[in-house]
Amino acid sequence: MSVPVSWYLMLSAALFAIGAAGALTRRNGISIFLLIELMLNAGNLALIAYARQWGTHTGQIIVFFVMAVAAAEAAIGLALFIAVYRHRRTIDVNRINLMRW
């Protein structure tokens, strides 16, 4: 007996909910970023589960692209954090709240 798809989808929903709840409540900018990566991975898990359910490759291709885009986003986001840190000396998202210096 194999694992039904609904279990994978519920696991994906749980991971996404944990990531979303954390990302909305943390103050450290880099931790928020980390939880965004967790949410993206929860979505990837759901897509691969659907690929297995239908027996096609579409889900796997989409995950491939999502991984590439997530890598690009992580690189630029971290570079922006470094730039923000240089000016404001903090990455607490409650304190980076003014557009001017």
Place this chain on the structure above:
Amino acid sequence: MEIAIFAIFALLALGSSLVVVMHRNPVYSTMSLVVTLFSVAVLFVILGSPFIGALQVLIYTGAILVLFLFVIMLLNVTKEENTASTQKGQLGVAVLGAVIFGGLVLALFWSSHVPLDQMAPLSEELVSMKGLARVLFTEYLLPFEIVGLLLLVAVIGATVAARRPVLPDATSGLMPSDLVRTSPEEEPLP
């Protein structure tokens, strides 16, 4: 057998994702995320895409999270007081998480018209990389090329964004040679 592997790695993924959310030290959060992503990669493999599973370990845990650790150590991010450190805060986070989870599961079971117990069998075509590559380079060729361009833009953008700011001299104006850092004694970021 498959149920045992699923159970172990699903519980591992859930447990370590809870540590990611709750722990105050960002380095511990990153290492817990490594465990989570590794478990998700194992789940990819038993779902019939070993290629995507290997890519997940290679890209996410091998590069992106190392970059996170690098930036955390560079900026010397210390432990922070976040919402999840007080009792009332933990309750709030748990309620928020439960609401989101409930909403997702409701949407899942309400709108799907295909019974969610059927799984296609693990065919050689699904698991092999040849099948994936064939689809990637015929149907999805345009997104593939665009993603390549996107990664180039990301590399350029990250290099520019993290560069030391160049302050123009008020008296002489900005010369092209000012945009290049030529002073060897100025210490770059380690």
Place this chain on the structure above:
Amino acid sequence: MTPNLIATGINIAVMLGFMLTVVPVMVWVERRGSALIQDRPGPNRLGPFGLIQPLADALKFMFKEDVTPNAVDKPLYLLAPALAIMPAMLTISVIPFGPDFVLNGVAYPLMITSAPAGVLLFLALGSLGVYSLVLAGYASNNKFSLMGAIRASAQMISYELALTMAVLAVVIPVGSFHLGDIVEYQRAHVWTFIPQILGFGVFLIASFAETNRLPFDLPEAESELVAGFHTEYSAMRFASFFMGEYMSMTSLSALGVTLYFGGWSLPGVHLDGLLGAIVGLLVLVAKIGVCMAVFVWVRWSFPRFRYDQLMRLGWKVLMPIAIVNLIAVSAMTLAGWL
């Protein structure tokens, strides 16, 4: 199910035995080899030619006092040496050490896991090797260690790119990621390092950087950063880092030998069964030994790269060469030459 289990168990025993034996042998080779290059005798007190020296080193490490500083981050401090050995042990599982062993009509591949994405699995598990250095440097609560860790993380992910592209160029004419198929291709055609000498050069230099060996050993720079990321470690934990380094050298040499020099095969030798397996294992071990001797030779011959020179080499020199190699190999494969 059971014959497969027994076969996997035998494969694991062979590879584990090999990896655990290579560490004391390398300790001896390193010390005698460096002595030879530096024109001095080297260890010659314990046993003939100092052969008992690794045993004495092991005993010393076991009985030395294990000093754990007070202010370190305890869980990460204790985790890092264990993480040093793990990637090397995991990656050796996709290297074949002989032809398929045919018993009762069933062919058992002589590797721990015969995954179709073998090379990719090797690269993925090998990329986990950064974490032990980074965590050791961070947890040590020591500025020198932290600098070593930051340098190590940037260095290792930079050279991973050049390594991956050189490896991809090998895979293109073969058409499969399975290392057994790559060896079969080299048996049918020519050893890969002849048409892809550029890629082999990139792989060699990148593998020095991946294992943190001189001339790329800034993370543990002995004369600059006290001892880099493992400053605060003593006795058995220090030995774990060294075991991890030698083991990752071994597994990366095994990959290089399998990709570029024909792995377990010799041109003209077509043995089968148990004799073929033993000969294949001995040939693989001999080739890996030559590779490790080159590692030791280079270590004691070159000065260390400065950090900015290192990053410039990885990004501005090796990566373009690897890309040119990839394009050239793709063109040659399309033209039917390879």
